[in-house]
Amino acid sequence: MDAVITGLSAGFAVAFQPFNLSLVLIGCFAGTLIGALPGIGPINGVAILLPIAYGLGLPPESALILLAGIYYGAEYGGRISSILLNVPGDAGAVMTTLDGNPLAKRGEAGRALSLSAVASFFGGTFAVVLMSLSGPALASYAVTFSPSDYVALMVFAFASLASLVGSNSVKTLLAAVMGLMLASIGIDANTGVARYTFGIPDILAGIDFLVVVIGLFGMAELIHLVEQQVTGKLKPLALDKSFVSMKDLAFTKWTILRGSVIGFFIGILPGTGASVASAVAYGTEKRVAPNSENFGKGDIRGLAAPESANNAAAGGAMVPMLTLGIPGSGTTAILLGALLLFNVTPGPLMFEQRPEIAWGLIASMYIGNVALLVINLPLVGLFARLLTIPQQYLTPLIAVLAFIGVYSVVSNPHDLYMITLLGVFGWILRKLDFSLAPVILGFVLGGLFEDNLRRALSISGGDWSILVHSGNAIMLYVLAVVVVVVPIWLGRRKKKAAEA
């Protein structure tokens, strides 16, 4: 507990520095803006702005504070286009449309937006509080992990990824392996042997992380937006003067709490971010709430549950990233890659060695959540007006931002072709129902996975049984089996129940 208090006070000292404080506010504001734009979600926003944040030459804690602000700001803003346009920014906001849009259609858009802002605030803050309480403990436990334990942790991470993300487990697994394969390109650090470089000097140091991220999450999204561009204009519903009442809040308080708990714990699971969390929270709420027949027709509980859950999941996903170096979602995988760009190795030692980053980030999230609530209640009209920005101007801007980012950091004109080609590849993957987040998770974790496996076998002198030698590792393998088997079992049971 003492460690938490000293850590937090040091963190607030970092986050309250005027420069960092302004970055929190800029990040939250920009994030809400990006989230509010139809069709663009947190992962795209962070991906497109990452190289620019890197190019600015900020110290690592400031850059991370900015990017994290964009991340949870966009989770916040995503509800605006979901409610007013019925167009979710990303998979995590899909559930918000189910009850949010009917409310707006009924002329209660103001009530829906303000209630979801409060639910988001609660979910986000709940997650940060749990993060500050559990982070140091988890980190000091993880310090004891041996390389073979880390291998088990990775196996668990990829198992829960394959089991919970996407519609087809084999496709998710293949996507993750493609990421791992991409990461294996370049010179092997242990032996100096070049792998899959085919004599091309540009990729000796490996494929640039920024190029992969911008290609898969910036350019692929842009191609997708052009494809989706509807000939008829999207017309946002009008914003009215209705507002959330104390009665609404009292009515939804347990819903919000349940959503936050579900969101946080699903967020912690590697690879499963806001999309799974909000879906599970919505489903649970529908099952446990009394008089749930109005779900899907504008029940405020159906709005509060996914909104508290997806913001709690955004916080929850940060926990394994900061304490174990294993990202909990696609977006945190990008944040993890950002830390690596700054030569900071995320993991259990970060709380001790780089407390200004770990605690500074956590403290900034407390501030950011309050700031978001304050920005979102009065300024929601401004963000709503953004929805009327025509796509023909918005879409080119994404390309321009992506090009600025890649060029200003990498300064290699070939990479400008590379991002376009990766964008086409990402678009094809999406068309074929592959999720893109596992690719980036695999890409970010590839080096760590291989290093730990090789280190473990060096320790044992080539004896593979070392992988199942410790209690930690065995527990993680059991968890990996559970996370794969339980959803299959639940699915079977549901099917049987439906047939009976």
Added chain:
Amino acid sequence: MADRVFAGAILVIALLYTYIAFTVIKAPFQYDPLGPESWPKLLGIVASLCAIYLIVRPDVERLKADLGTLGRLAVVVVMLLAYGRLFEPLGFLVSTWVFCTAFGIMLGATPLKAFAFGAVTGTVGYFACTRLLELNLPAGLLNHIL
């Protein structure tokens, strides 16, 4: 069918990847039991197995895009490649101006509005990035003026 074609392509790549892992990658001196080749071998085999599974049991029938849309997307990709090609020689300001104008028109903006939009994006973007944020962008054609 679309799934099968894609999985087939991935299978070819994965097999090639595995083949290289088994034949080409070798350390001159083995430092650790696994060496640089074992990990790629493992990945290649897993990827090949996944691809074979998808060839046997595909679940996406068609790409669900009509020819008109695909044509538009091809035009976008060509425009992006051209933007990348001209980025350095023309400089950020001019290439962005041209790109935004063309892209805007393609997406349905009136030529005049798209032209104005391109001008604003190119000019404001250039000065905001180079002067305010101190990012590196090519000056290109306007090297002597800017």
